[in-house]
Amino acid sequence: MAAPEKLRAPERLSASSLDWRLLCPGPMVDQPALGTANLRIASDQLPTPIPAFAGKLPSLLMLLLFASKVPQMIIPYADAAAVMLAHLTPRDAMSRHRVGLALPVGMRGKKDTWAARPGSTA
Numbered sequence: 001m002a003a004p005e006k007l008r009a010p011e012r013l014s015a016s017s018l019d020w021r022l023l024c025p026g027p028m029v030d031q032p033a034l035g036t037a038n039l040r041i042a043s044d045q046l047p048t049p050i051p052a053f054a055g056k057l058p059s060l061l062m063l064l065l066f067a068s069k070v071p072q073m074i075i076p077y078a079d080a081a082a083v084m085l086a087h088l089t090p091r092d093a094m095s096r097h098r099v100g101l102a103l104p105v106g107m108r109g110k111k112d113t114w115a116a117r118p119g120s121t122a
Contacts, residue, residue: 010098019090022098025080026073027111033078036086040102043094047102048072073102074109 013020040047048069054062083101087094103109 014096019095021084021087021094021096023080023084023101024098025075025101026070027109028075028077028080029109029111031076031078033076033082034103036079036082038104039075039079039083040104041083042100042102043097045100046073047100071108071110073100074111075101075103 010022013022046069050065050069054065057065080101083099087099
């Protein structure tokens with residue numbers, strides 16, 4: 001079975017000569033911005049570290065590990081927009097990269113009610 005079109009998008013972008021950036025946030029919420037200087041921003045990898053042993057886990061356990069990281073990646077729409085707007089210059093550092101965003105270390109969010117707070121277990 002062929003991969004869904006959205007899963008092939010990064011491959012097609014990489015093969016093109018376009019100057020692209022692919023923002024890959026977690027769930028987003030309509031809440032006040034935290035400020036891009038406070039976010040963890042990563043290129044071509046998750047912005048929340050995954051232990052090295054994770055690659056050896058069965059798929060189900062890997063999925064559970066990833067799901068445990070999602071609350072750290074719930075960010076305000078305003079912050080996602082600010083990151084995009086800050087990197088419009090052609091061929092800048094984010095050019096031709098997938099860009100992941102996460103809350104500051106120690107913060108976790110909730111989609112239905114904004115609950116990012118310092119000191120939560122990461």
